[in-house]
Amino acid sequence: MKSMVILPSWKPDDIYPSKIASSAISYQHPLGPLYIATCIQEAGHEVELVDGAFWTHGEILDKVRRLRPGFVGLSANASMWTKAMKAAAGIKAIDPSIHVSAAGPYPSAVQEKSLEQCPELDSIVIGEGELTVPELIARLEQGESLTGVAGVAFRAADGTITVNEPRPLIEDLDIIPIPRRELLGDFDKYESPPGNYRRKPIAIVMTSRGCPARCIYCFQMKGERRIRYRSVDNVVREVEELVNHYGFREIRFLDETFTADRERAMELLRRFRELRLDFSFFVSSRVNTVDYELLREMKKAGCWAILFGAESGVQKNLNTLRKGVKLEQTRTAVAAAKKAGLKVTTPFIIGIPGETYEEALETVEFAVRLDPHVANFHTMAPFPGTELYDHIEKYGTMSSNTDDYTFEGGAFVPHSMTREEIERVRTIAFRRFYSRPGFILRRLLAVRSLYDLKTVTKGARSFFWLWARGDTLSMKRPEPRSQGNKAGNRSG
Numbered sequence: 422m423k424s425m426v427i428l429p430s431w432k433p434d435d436i437y438p439s440k441i442a443s444s445a446i447s448y449q450h451p452l453g454p455l456y457i458a459t460c461i462q463e464a465g466h467e468v469e470l471v472d473g474a475f476w477t478h479g480e481i482l483d484k485v486r487r488l489r490p491g492f493v494g495l496s497a498n499a500s501m502w503t504k505a506m507k508a509a510a511g512i513k514a515i516d517p518s519i520h521v522s523a524a525g526p527y528p529s530a531v532q533e534k535s536l537e538q539c540p541e542l543d544s545i546v547i548g549e550g551e552l553t554v555p556e557l558i559a560r561l562e563q564g565e566s567l568t569g570v571a572g573v574a575f576r577a578a579d580g581t582i583t584v585n586e587p588r589p590l591i592e593d594l595d596i597i598p599i600p601r602r603e604l605l606g607d608f609d610k611y612e613s614p615p616g617n618y619r620r621k622p623i624a625i626v627m628t629s630r631g632c633p634a635r636c637i638y639c640f641q642m643k644g645e646r647r648i649r650y651r652s653v654d655n656v657v658r659e660v661e662e663l664v665n666h667y668g669f670r671e672i673r674f675l676d677e678t679f680t681a682d683r684e685r686a687m688e689l690l691r692r693f694r695e696l697r698l699d700f701s702f703f704v705s706s707r708v709n710t711v712d713y714e715l716l717r718e719m720k721k722a723g724c725w726a727i728l729f730g731a732e733s734g735v736q737k738n739l740n741t742l743r744k745g746v747k748l749e750q751t752r753t754a755v756a757a758a759k760k761a762g763l764k765v766t767t768p769f770i771i772g773i774p775g776e777t778y779e780e781a782l783e784t785v786e787f788a789v790r791l792d793p794h795v796a797n798f799h800t801m802a803p804f805p806g807t808e809l810y811d812h813i814e815k816y817g818t819m820s821s822n823t824d825d826y827t828f829e830g831g832a833f834v835p836h837s838m839t840r841e842e843i844e845r846v847r848t849i850a851f852r853r854f855y856s857r858p859g860f861i862l863r864r865l866l867a868v869r870s871l872y873d874l875k876t877v878t879k880g881a882r883s884f885f886w887l888w889a890r891g892d893t894l895s896m897k898r899p900e901p902r903s904q905g906n907k908a909g910n911r912s913g
């Protein structure tokens with residue numbers, strides 16, 4: 422059956438505060454949809470992957486009109502939900518016989534609600550879709566109902582909504598085919614924020630799925646956070662293919678915690694070194710899973726940067742997040758990574774439940790003392806499918822507009838702070854962190870290439886806007902501006 426996998430059309434301005442959107446542009450390969458398109462192709466169907474980062478809504482509909490697929494799968498997280506609904510409506514208006522499905526974090530978390538909110542959707546694919554979608558398409562081809570297809574919620578002809586039993590997690594990740602990157606088209610169109618990569622083109626790889634932690638704000642399918650690993654051989658095969666066959670020069674390992682299993686991480690690094698492949702890489706990790714020896718091995722294997730979710734400089738607030746780390750571990754890990762020669766990025770969250778304005782300022786000072794190469798100061802978002810969303814009355818108030826569900830949107834305000842305080846702390850944080858003379862001098866002295874110069878210039882431009890405007894939230898706030906913490910937000 423002719424199929425399409427579509428990421429709805431979006432622009433950086435939809436996600437980031439408009440003045441800094443151009444320096445925050447992050448067009449990465451959409452790995453989840455790519456896995457799905459690969460599996461559809463492996464099952465013998467013709468498939469087209471459309472990445473809405475590069476298409477307007479109208480262009481996407483024109484493509485649907487030309488191809489007339491039998492199945493369309495839309496991928497959506499919370500911030501993309503209204504765009505996915507608009508795409509579903511547009512596609513059904515072209516041809517009501519096209520089966521339109523939605524998948525990804527948002528519809529996976531609130532399946533029935535998604536089908537109720539969007540009458541044009543025929544079904545939802547819940548969680549990992551690699552095994553579910555080929556089965557769903559086979560049923561459509563045979564003209565059969567979706568009753569009993571595990572991991573699917575669907576609307577029957579009489580309008581009733583059925584949520585089938587969940588599909589178990591894929592235990593052996595090696596059975597999933599390696600994504601076919603040619604489905605992405607021209608790689609040059611993908612772009613990362615300045616300072617976020619060393620070489621191009623950049624491929625995205627995941628060597629494991631899931632996370633052993635249980636942070637209250639992190640979306641991972643309910644009860645399905647268990648970590649599973651691909652075999653080292655399977656990962657090495659993909660990396661070799663990416664570098665030797667496709668010519669990628671950098672890999673972003675998207676694993677939640679690349680170093681969750683120290684022994685396996687060491688083995689992967691050893692194999693990368695043995696192969697003498699020409700690529701650099703970037704990983705995300707947790708401060709309580711690294712040590713100097715491991716970080717040094719990473720550097721030797723070609724790693725140039727590491728991200729640690731530092732989140733807060735106040736232990737009480739880290740505990741509220743259920744981060745499971747101590748401030749001391751953050752200090753030790755960041756110092757060790759710097760000593761090993763890695764560039765360190767540490768995101769922080771402003772507006773943690775129970776956090777006061779003064780505590781948020783303490784986090785800013787902690788970030789300054791920690792002195793990573795890059796620090797971000799995000800707002801919290803209560804994504805459906807998280808502890809924060811499920812118990813919102815306990816923690817604060819939330820926006821009812823899913824467009825605000827970004828790291829800059831201010832969709833959540835804790836009982837202990839106001840929206841204005843969150844915005845003020847973010848402005849102070851960016852100004853305080855990035856205007857330190859020592860920091861600026863080090864950045865300037867580190868300029869070695871045209872790329873470095875571009876990075877510094879773009880960073881300076883964003884910084885100027887933050888300095889001049891202090892405009893750090895992208896949320897379209899209701900008028901008049903509220904004084905309290907209920908602006909546009911609701912409890913529950």
Ligand code: B12
Binds near residue numbers: 638675804
């Ligand atoms: C890489 C990434 C990005 C990248 C690239 C996004 C891209 N083009 O794909 C960038 C940096 C651009 C990004 C931006 C944002 N992201 Co992001 N991102 C991720 C991250 C780390 C990995 C996504 C991934 O590739 N996973 C691996 C694949 C294999 O899993 P998957 O995508 O879930 O796909 C599986 C299923 O969902 C399903 N599926 C997915 N799509 C489809 C489609 C069809 C048709 C079918 C059938 C099935 C299916 O099957 C897939 C395979 O099993 C996740 C966290 C995570 N670990 O998942 C956050 C995550 C998806 N991001 C999130 C958020 C909030 C954002 C931002 C809003 C942040 C911001 N700046 O404000 C923006 C939104 C940008 C946008 N327009 O969508 C949240 C979403 C939460 C939610 N409940 O909605 C997540 C879950 C992080 C988190 N834990 O909170 N992100």
Ligand code: SF4
Binds near residue numbers: 632636639677707
């Ligand atoms: S925020 Fe990071 S450490 Fe916490 S559950 Fe999510 S992936 Fe795991």
